[in-house]
Every structure is written in structure tokens, then in C-alpha cells.
Amino acid sequence: MIEICGVSKSYNRGMVKAVDGVNLTVQNGEIFGFLGPNGAGKTTLIKMITGILNADQGSIRINGQDIRENPIEAKMQFGFVPDDPNIFSRLTGIEYLNFMADVYGVSPEIRVQRMQKLLERFEMSSAAGDLIQSHSHGMKQKIIVIGALLHNPPVWILDEPMTGLDPRSSFDLKEMMREHAEAGKTVFFSTHVLEVAEKLCDRLAIINKGRVIFCGSLQEIREHALENQSLENLFLELTENE
Ligand SMILES: Nc1ncnc2c1ncn2[C@@H]1O[C@H](COP(=O)(O)OP(=O)(O)OP(=O)(O)O)[C@@H](O)[C@H]1O
Ligand SMILES: [Mg+2]
16 A cells, blocks of 8 residues: 655755645555656656655655655565666676565575566566676566566556566566456556556546646546546546646
8 A cells, every 4th residue: 555645846946846745545456557748747756655755745655654764664565667777787687686686685595486487477587697788678677577576565666667568578567467456465557558557557646747637446537537538538638738
């Protein structure tokens, strides 16, 4: 469960208000989609949830652990896939995964099993021995996803996770997200692909200029929207420039 209460964040000494008084609760057992135009504040909010940035105002708890007050306990609750997979490029995939397993205290026996299973699932078993800098964008993305899941976190936080993945890997990841939610755990992800959001999410929020302008289930969207209005039309209408 992720609880976001009254969170705001400005950049450049208050010149850019990136996130403006956001309240959201992501329940256990749900896939929650986070949508919004470029620059709406999605990544900024995700960086605050994951403790990369401090909020100017408000509080965030992950499975009851406050990210500011108990950062280590809070971070043990989630696995995070950032929007940019260009990290640790001079390590091999396997070195990176072992590093992640060390950070999260995953025992040698368990890490080997999980790595094997995940590398096979994403067809990365042979490429994982190569330097990350030699990987394609999608391969880097897969290694990051595997690294984020090695400690078996109850909460998944994914910033545009499908970007660069081929159709099979994207399908597999979506299936894994569904399995995770069905096991009573939490998935929070941002996306620009409305079809994915429509098919995958139990609930979603649309953010524009730092504010949540819609939050609800697909059912509620259909009730909110005009007859037969698609998520695309609703998105365009809600995020239209004044
Ligand atoms: N490090 C930074 N310094 C200054 N301004 C920033 C910084 N990062 C983001 N911003 C600004 O904050 C606002 C929100 O950006 P953010 O990256 O959170 O948007 P986003 O919704 O993730 O967009 P996208 O869909 O393009 O990924 C934008 O106006 C952006 O210019
Ligand atoms: Mg972003």
C-alpha cells in the first residue's frame, strides 16, 4: 500500500511547481496506473515516493513506513524501475544483479534461483554476462526490472516500464504485474500508453500540471465520461490547455 498525503514539490526555488498538493492511496491487490502529459509531474512524484527527492510538503508511506522517517524500512518494501535505464554501464548484468542482491541482503541461494528464473523469463540468460554498456535499451531495461524484483518486494514502483521492451517482454512484464497484484500486493506504474492503462489497471490517476485531475477505476471513468468516450478522449479533454 502507498499513501501519499498532501505532497508538493517545486524546482528552481519555487519557480516550477512540479507536484502540487497530491493525495493518492494505492491499495494492496491493485495495479494503479499513473497518467499525464509530458512534464505533468509523474517522475517527480515517483522520485519522492522512492526517496530520491524530498517533498517540500506532505508525507508518503509505503506499507506504513514513512519514506522520510524510516527510509531503509520503507525502501525494503519496494522495487523501483526508473525511467532511464542508463546506470552502472561498466558492470556486467550479473555483477549489477549481485550488487542489487547484496544491497537488499538477498542470500546467495535465493538470489541464484530468482536470477535464473527472471533471466530466463526475459530471455537475458546469455546476455547477462556482458557489460551493461553493450546492451540495447530494452536489454538494459530488462536488467533493471530483474534487479528491482530480486528482493521480492511487496510494492512495485515502475516509471514507464514498458518503454523499449519488445512485445513479448512487455507482455511478460504485464503478466507479472497482474500476478503480483492478484497475490494481494501493490503495483504503481506510470505510462503514456493508454491502451496498456485501459487493459491493465484496476484504478488510475491522471495528473496535469502537478495536480491530480482524475482518480478512479475504469468503471468510474466510464461513468464520468460521456457515453462511449474512450480513455484517450477523456485524457485529451481533461488535459486540454486552458
Ligand atoms: N531536475 C529538475 N530541475 C528543474 N525542473 C525540473 C526538474 N525535473 C523536472 N522538472 C520540471 O518539473 C515538471 C515535472 O517534470 P516530471 O519529470 O516530473 O514530468 P513527467 O510527468 O514525468 O513527464 P514525462 O511524461 O515527460 O516523463 C516539468 O515542468 C519539468 O520541467
Ligand atoms: Mg517522467
